[in-house]
Amino acid sequence: MKITVAGAGIGGLATALSLHAAGFDQVVVHEAAGEIRPLGVGINLLPHAVRELTELGLAERLAAIAVPTAELAYFNRYGQAIWCEPRGLGAGYRWPQYSVHRGRLQMLLLDAVRERLGAHAVRTGSRIAGLRHDCDLLVGADGIHSAVRAALFPGEGAPPWNGLVLWRGTTRAEPFLTGRSMIMAGDGTQKFVAYPIGDGRLVNWIAERPLDGEPPERGNWNRHADLAAVVAHFADWRFDWLDVPAVIAGAGAAFEYPMVDREPLPHWSGDGVVLLGDAAHAMYPIGSNGASQAIIDARVLAHSLATTGSTAAYEEIRRPATTALQLANRRQGPEVVMKLAHERAPGGFDDIEAVVPLAERAEISASYKRTAGFDPALLNERASWSVG
Template sequence: MQITIAGAGIGGLATALSLHAAGFEDVVVHEAAPEIRPLGVGINLLPHAVRELTELGLAEKLAAIAVPTAELAYFNRHGQAVWAEPRGLAAGYRWPQYSVHRGRLQLLLLDAVRERLGTHAVRTASRITSLRHDSDLLVGADGIHSAVRSALFPDEGAPPWNGLVLWRGTSYGTPFLTGRSMIMAGDGTQKFVAYPIGDGRLVNWIAEQPLDGEPPERGNWNRPADPAAVARQFADWTFDWLDVPGLIAAAEAAYEYPMVDRDPLPSWSRDDVVLLGDAAHAMYPVGSNGASQAIIDARVLAHSLATTGGTAAYEELRRPATTALQLANRQQGPEVVMRLAHERAPDGFDDIEQVVPLAERTEIAAAYKRTAGFDPVLLNSRPSWSVR
């Protein structure tokens, strides 16, 4: 079976590796960029995605470039703790959760594809712009502006925007909390996220707030922004455990991105074409799910093709699951606890239990894990998608 993959991002490369592991040898990845370089900033890989990379034989290499996340903690805009929970192995998973530079992860996957499938398995400066191909299957893994998706759904238009803008950057700063904490602080509208992705001092951060007017270039992650100007938007967010404006201002560069996603689709496949990753289900960057869901797509697609000869089982399993996740992210997912704390105690609180009771916070976190597919009991006991 000949398989063509459009896009050499995390989803496309994970698909090539998954197909190879499932017994498919004739796989070629086409990438529009003339060169694959380690671009971007930090991302999180949840335990369900780390499980799939582990079963692809990448555990040691991944551990060498990533920071194992110790906890996830939410705070209000005054720096008061709203909710915290252990993550990864400390939370009972059989696999870690990792924070990692997106570009370093992409290069790790690229090296593995070239080593296992051959140096010619990834072709750069090779853009797929239509549904025409000379293979048995075309996999559209070409991102939020997917040409394959556009050919399948030509009337869809631009990604819808929710009125918020994100700024992303990396800065060297003083380790905070556990030194391996992922934190989010906010009020449901304005938000700041930070977590280490390097040697303990390199911190990935995301700042978010509403934007007046229409955003430029929906879906462009690389629009430059001035870190000092971003820092001024968070000037009073100085906590006794983290200097938010100082961390932002310390970045050498920052990038602006309107918060956009894609509406859920009625189908992902047609004849000899199928969508995967952001091309299928681009979602708001809530709950650390973008890259993780693309990796899971890759594994399920390979299993579906190897065990049934088609993509129907893949779409039947993955499309409802990611549709539910897209819609949950539009409602702020587990981050809704910050909005609830702000709405009920906008000036802060003495006891979070009197504002958002523990039972409510616990269920918000647990419900999102179930929706996103990383409930620890279910994940630990689920059969493997490896083809044996």
């Protein structure tokens, strides 16, 4: 079977590796950009995605470029703790959770594709503009502005925006909390996220708040922003354990991204074509799921093709799961604990148990894990998507 993959992002490259591991040897990835460069800032890979990369034989390479996340902690806008939980191996998973620079992960996958499928398996400067291509199957992994999706669903238009804007950057800063903590602080409207992605001192951060007026671009992660203006929005967010404005100000640059997603689709496939990753189910960057879900898509697609000869099982498994996750992220996913704490105690609190009881906090966390597919027991016991 000749398979063409549109897009050499994380989803597209993971697809090529997964197909090759499943026995498909005629796979070519077409990338519109003339050169693939390590762009972007930090992302998180949840244990279910790390499992898939491990089963693709990439565990050691991944560990060499990533930081194993020790805990996820939520705070209010005054730095008071709302909820904290261990992550990765410390939470009972058989696989770690990682924080990693998106560009470094992409280059890791690119190197592996070229090693395993050949130097010409990834063709740059080659844009897939529609559904007609010389192959048996076209996989649209070409992102939120997917040309393949647009050909399947013409007239869809720009991705819908929810009124919030994210600013992202990286800063050399002193370690905070465990030194491997991922933190989120906010009130349900304005939010700050930080976690280390390098040697313990390179911190990835995300600042979020409503934006007046229309954003200039939707779906462009690399638009530069005014760093001083971002700092001003968080000027009084100084905690005993983290100086938020100092972290923001210490970045070399900030990138602006309006929070957009895509509407769930009634189907992902057509005659000789199927969608994957953001092209299929772009979602708000909540709960650390964008890249992780694309990697899982890749593995399930390869398994479906190898075991049934079609994409039907892939869509049957993945479309309902990602639709539920898209909708959960629109409701703020596990981050809703910050909104609840603010609504019930806008000036802060003396005892979080009196504001958002432990049972409620724990169920919010557990429910999201079930929706996103990384409940510890279910993930540890699930059969592998490897073929053979």
